[in-house]
Amino acid sequence: MSGKDAQRERTDEQHSAKMAKKKAARDKIMAGKTGEKGLVIVHTGPGKGKxxxxxxxxxxxxxxxxxxxxxxxxxGAWDTGERRLLTGNFGDLCQFHAMGEGFTWETQDRARDIAAAQAGWKKAKELIRDPEIRMVLLDEINIALRYEYLDIDEVVAFLTTEKPEMTHVVLTGRNAHEKLMEAADLVTExxxxxxxxxxxxxAQPGVEF
Incomplete structure (x- = not known):
C-alpha cells in the first residue's frame, strides 16, 4: 500500500469513528424527545419563502x-399554482379559502381590507376548532395583524386557549408581531x-405564485 493510500485509509477510519460518535450522541438526544403536540408555527422575515x-x-x-x-x-385575488393544485386534486383532504382581496395598496380601502381580514379570521377559527383538521395554514395573516385589521391579543388568546391540542397552525407573512412569536412553538425568519x-x-409563475 502506498503512503497516499495509507493516509486515505487513516482519514476514512477517523471519519467513521467521528460519525459513529456523533450518531451515538444524536441517538441519545432523540431518545429523550418523545412528546407530541400541535404546534403554532410562524414563518416571517423579509426574505422569500414564507x-x-x-x-x-x-x-x-x-x-x-x-x-x-x-x-x-x-x-386571495391571485390565481396561484398552489391554489390550483390543492383545489383541483386534493379538495377531499385540503379546504382552501381565499379570503383576501389583494395587498392594501391595491384595494386602497381600509374598511374593505378590515372586513376581508375579519371574515378570514372567522373562517380560520372555525377550521382550527374542527378536531378532524390536523393543520391550518393562515397565509399572510401577519400582514393583517401588522396593519391592525385583526386584534393581536385576540389571535394569541385563541391560539393558546382554544386550539385543539394536536392541531398545527402555521402563520406566515413578514413583520410578525412580537406577541405572536413569543406564543409560538416554532419561529423561522x-x-x-x-x-x-x-x-x-x-414575479413569475412557479417561483412567486
Whole structure:
C-alpha cells in the first residue's frame, strides 16, 4: 500500500469513528424527545419563502392523508399554482379559502381590507376548532395583524386557549408581531440576501405564485 493510500485509509477510519460518535450522541438526544403536540408555527422575515414553506407543510399533510386547510388573508385575488393544485386534486383532504382581496395598496380601502381580514379570521377559527383538521395554514395573516385589521391579543388568546391540542397552525407573512412569536412553538425568519425584483425581474409563475 502506498503512503497516499495509507493516509486515505487513516482519514476514512477517523471519519467513521467521528460519525459513529456523533450518531451515538444524536441517538441519545432523540431518545429523550418523545412528546407530541400541535404546534403554532410562524414563518416571517423579509426574505422569500414564507408562504412557500407553509404550502410545503400542507403538501406533507396531504401526502400523509391528514386533513388540512388554508386561509389566504391577502393573496386571495391571485390565481396561484398552489391554489390550483390543492383545489383541483386534493379538495377531499385540503379546504382552501381565499379570503383576501389583494395587498392594501391595491384595494386602497381600509374598511374593505378590515372586513376581508375579519371574515378570514372567522373562517380560520372555525377550521382550527374542527378536531378532524390536523393543520391550518393562515397565509399572510401577519400582514393583517401588522396593519391592525385583526386584534393581536385576540389571535394569541385563541391560539393558546382554544386550539385543539394536536392541531398545527402555521402563520406566515413578514413583520410578525412580537406577541405572536413569543406564543409560538416554532419561529423561522427568512433573511433576504438577494432578490431578482431589485434587478427589474417581475414575479413569475412557479417561483412567486
Amino acid at each position: 408562504s412557500s414553506s407553509g404550502f410545503g407543510m400542507i403538501l406533507r399533510c396531504v401526502a400523509h392523508g391528514m386533513p388540512c386547510a388554508v386561509v389566504q388573508f391577502i393573496k 427568512m433573511t433576504l440576501v438577494k432578490h431578482p425584483f431589485r434587478s427589474g425581474i417581475k
